Amino acid sequence: MADEELKAREGEGRPEEAPSSLWSRRDFFSLAGWAGVLAALGASLVGFARFMFPRVLFEPTPVFKAGYPDEYPVGTVSERWKRDQRVWIVREPDGFYALLAICTHLGCTPNWLQQENKFKCPCHGSGFKRSGINFEGPAPRPLERIKIALADDGQLLIDKSVKFLREKGDWGKPGSILKV
């Protein structure tokens, strides 16, 4: 008796259930619940990512005045601003350009070797020509040039945040060289 009841209950006696595409209420709420949890987690993650980029940064301004053009003899590399601004100002016969004193290998500050007419990085030996082009050592690309212009009062105006990269074809674009 009990066996027959069991069998009936286990489905042998029950009418065939068609495979249903309709969801039960339980399935619906289960899915909705999990979707809610994931949405909340996702929103928190996005919120956290945005949280980590503040709207205001307190960093020193990248723009500075570098004195009058006459203070720089033609054909020289000036180290006047190397210590405070990490910039070399080079005056060639055809104009001024400013190089960032940051080695393109891993970021050390190279040295200008006047006798050998090259920049040499003490960290891993990267060598750059006067123009900034890398020719020896592990540096993968030339030194970066930065924007150089004339300020209203006639001084040189340097903006370290505007970069000109030779490998992108930027050298020669307005701002990368100052003809005085």
Add this chain to the structure above:
Amino acid sequence: MPTLKERLRELPRKVAQSDVWRSALRHGYEDTPRNRVLMIMANVWLHLHPPKIRRHALRIRFTWCMGGLTFLMFLVTVVTGVVLMFYYRPVAEYAYSDMKYLQFDVPFGMIVRNMHRWGAHAMVITVWLHMFRVFMTGSYKPPREFNWVVGVILLTLTLLLSFTGYLLPWDQLSIWAVTVGTNMARATPLLGHEGPFASNLGVTPRYDARAFLLGGTIVGPPTLLRFYVLHCVFLPILASLFMIVHFWRIRKDGGISGPL
């Protein structure tokens, strides 16, 4: 009338049968096998350890105790680290001088600071040796493959802890090491402003993976604070979570230095 001597002799037994005592300590101290197991199983701190270990677990020549030493180094750095936190301020203006203050003006400050630094270096060394040992003894083979992966994650966390901690003294070595290390982040594909596909996602030097780490475009005060939080809170919590899994899996996979 019980004498004073008799009363004194009875005192320990009476105390151990008092309600106050028995509410805290729920088992006795008889040296029976059942009670030995009970003492460990019933204790929230101790029950993370197995109540019995197999004889093969003591094969020091098999393990060199490197995993255990790594954990010991972790505990040393955590304890000394918390102690150092009473004096160190993660502010660029104060960081270096606080470190010097700890070394020279705080009693025992020198040894606490040195233990922290040496412990950190030792932890990196022992974790590598532990990894080599596990590899050489084939203890990564099934069913232990998952635990090997957890171990590699722990290795990464150890190295990240070292990296973030290295910045905190805020001396020349720290700043340049972090500069060089984080400069690599700007070459990340998609997320770094000098990596491939940077323009597709609109990443600039201000908003990229490197800026996320540095809290700006340069290694400065925000960087110090971020690395401090990573070093003292976020990474230790992560490391603890993964260590819990790592130690649990050792037991579940057959015990330390078990037969393969």
